Amino acid sequence: MNENIVLTEAVFYTLLALHAPLHGYGIMQETEKMSNGRLKLSAGTLYGVLSTMLEKGWIKALPGEEESRRKDYQITEQGKTIVRGEMARLEELVSNGQKIIK
Amino acid sequence: MKKTIFRLYYVWQWEQEEQWLNDMSQKGWQLAHATIGKYNFVSGESNEYTYRLELLDKKLKSEESTSYLHFLKETGIEMVGKCKSWIYLRSKTTEGGFEPNNKTLYNLTHLLKVQELTNKIRNILITMIAMAICTLLILESFGSSHVTEFLRGFCTGLSFSASIFSVIMIPFTKKSNEKIKKTIKELYTCE
Numbered sequence: 001m002n003e004n005i006v007l008t009e010a011v012f013y014t015l016l017a018l019h020a021p022l023h024g025y026g027i028m029q030e031t032e033k034m035s036n037g038r039l040k041l042s043a044g045t046l047y048g049v050l051s052t053m054l055e056k057g058w059i060k061a062l063p064g065e066e067e068s069r070r071k072d073y074q075i076t077e078q079g080k081t082i083v084r085g086e087m088a089r090l091e092e093l094v095s096n097g098q099k100i101i102k
Numbered sequence: 103m104k105k106t107i108f109r110l111y112y113v114w115q116w117e118q119e120e121q122w123l124n125d126m127s128q129k130g131w132q133l134a135h136a137t138i139g140k141y142n143f144v145s146g147e148s149n150e151y152t153y154r155l156e157l158l159d160k161k162l163k164s165e166e167s168t169s170y171l172h173f174l175k176e177t178g179i180e181m182v183g184k185c186k187s188w189i190y191l192r193s194k195t196t197e198g199g200f201e202p203n204n205k206t207l208y209n210l211t212h213l214l215k216v217q218e219l220t221n222k223i224r225n226i227l228i229t230m231i232a233m234a235i236c237t238l239l240i241l242e243s244f245g246s247s248h249v250t251e252f253l254r255g256f257c258t259g260l261s262f263s264a265s266i267f268s269v270i271m272i273p274f275t276k277k278s279n280e281k282i283k284k285t286i287k288e289l290y291t292c293e
Contacts, residue, residue: 008204009203010203023176024173024176024177025176025177025178028177039203040201040203041203042200042201042202042203043173043174043177043179043200044156044174044202044208045202045203045204046177047170047173047174070176
């Protein structure tokens with residue numbers, strides 16, 4: 001696996017929001033809440049993000065109720081590894097920044 | 103109140119078309135239905151909806167597109183019109199959730215899709231011209247009759263009009279290519 005993956009904000013927050021099963025609209029609300037209203041995911045962006053992550057196996061789709069057709073998603077172990085890797089990268093950025101520019 | 107407007111926008115003019123629909127919304131005219139060149143408006147509140155045009159990757163009836171549209175519906179975005187794989191979407195202006203998170207990337211994706219479409223059209227035109235010329239050459243070896251004369255006329259007309267159309271397309275393709283290059287540059291500086 002590529003060790004140097006840089007996640008976009010949309011991907012990062014979506015992975016965080018999916019620590020518990022959640023559907024598309026829920027992810028949008030959760031992301032907005034976590035970022036204090038700064039990051040508003042558009043439906044188009046989120047749809048792209050979800051399909052890419054499903055393909056990569058970072059998240060999984062949970063079997064939904066037949067009637068509603070609404071799909072819930074959840075993070076996988078692989079997805080969690082990706083988030084940890086990104087957190088380490090961000091920490092490196094912040095600590096270097098703080099060392100040099102105060 | 104209702105009104106119907108007939109207007110023709112070409113594939114590469116999607117920004118103008120989108121802008122026009124949003125201007126109409128501001129004037130209180132909400133798009134209720136759209137097909138090729140025909141727009142039905144219903145009077146409503148000013149700016150009640152925001153409109154967006156999208157080009158689907160797959161055919162409208164495909165499973166991917168259905169699941170995409172269903173996903174959009176869940177987030178309050180509805181489809182009000184279609185024309186092949188072009189779709190007209192709208193969302194309540196107050197609800198948002200429409201503005202792409204990376205507008206530059208969104209524009210680039212859209213430009214590339216439009217380019218793919220124009221390339222396809224160009225290839226069809228070239229094939230048509232080639233086939234017409236081949237037929238003309240084959241006809242040379244046949245004598246003159248009503249049928250061959252008709253075919254000659256038809257093929258000449260076809261290759262002539264297809265050539266004119268291809269020439270007309272050149273500046274648009276050029277403009278679209280320049281736009282793609284500019285957008286990629288922009289993407290690099292903001293990434």
